[in-house]
Amino acid sequence: GAGVSQSPSNKVTEKGKDVELRCDPISGHTALYWYRQSLGQGLEFLIYFQGNSAPDKSGLPSDRFSAERTGGSVSTLTIQRTQQEDSAVYLCASSLNGEQFFGPGTRLTVL
Amino acid sequence: AQSVAQPEDQVNVAEGNPLTVKCTYSVSGNPYLFWYVQYPNRGLQFLLKYITGDNLVKGSYGFEAEFNKSQTSFHLKKPSALVSDSALYFCAVSSPVAGNTPLVFGKGTRLSVIA
Numbered sequence: 464g465a466g467v468s469q470s471p472s473n474k475v476t477e478k479g480k481d482v483e484l485r486c487d488p489i490s491g492h493t494a495l496y497w498y499r500q501s502l503g504q505g506l507e508f509l510i511y512f513q514g515n516s517a518p519d520k521s522g523l524p525s526d527r528f529s530a531e532r533t534g535g536s537v538s539t540l541t542i543q544r545t546q547q548e549d550s551a552v553y554l555c556a557s558s559l560n561g562e563q564f565f566g567p568g569t570r571l572t573v574l
Numbered sequence: 575a576q577s578v579a580q581p582e583d584q585v586n587v588a589e590g591n592p593l594t595v596k597c598t599y600s601v602s603g604n605p606y607l608f609w610y611v612q613y614p615n616r617g618l619q620f621l622l623k624y625i626t627g628d629n630l631v632k633g634s635y636g637f638e639a640e641f642n643k644s645q646t647s648f649h650l651k652k653p654s655a656l657v658s659d660s661a662l663y664f665c666a667v668s669s670p671v672a673g674n675t676p677l678v679f680g681k682g683t684r685l686s687v688i689a
Binding site for chain 1 (some may be wrong): 620680681682
């Protein structure tokens, strides 16, 4: 079956613009996670959705970052008023019973 | 709070030699431990996990890892390295309290296998 997919694969934007990153998890996976991978910071947890529960937003670095998960499936990560320090690879993962399966990531470059 | 340490940024090994990539962790209670590998311009690929049971866990591509509770370690090993094993390796931990929980990753170790 299909794995986790993310779009776009690459995004270049100008400082101050808003961006939306999309994640399609594996069908039937109840949990969905967003992580960020950047130089010097390694892999950081951003936000986590589990079923119909309220998301765990404890990893979001600022209020410019938000995410939603519609219908328990597709998720969108939105970054408002992007800054250069937001440049990173944004990874999405989904899981059913603990093991997380990762998508290929979206490389975001903020000029 | 959970944390993972990978003390080596870079590990170099000759092809055919055994390799070890080190990982230590800190977590309340019993941990779930994972190793992931990342090849250039690719996403993270799952290698193996320890949940419970036998301390020696075998995973993909001939890799294995040993859970050592007293030393809070989960080192990744392979008896004979291949050039194709060259990649970035991440150790991760999660808490078993609630089943699906976010992973806390180490900083990663870059493995270079030299022919």
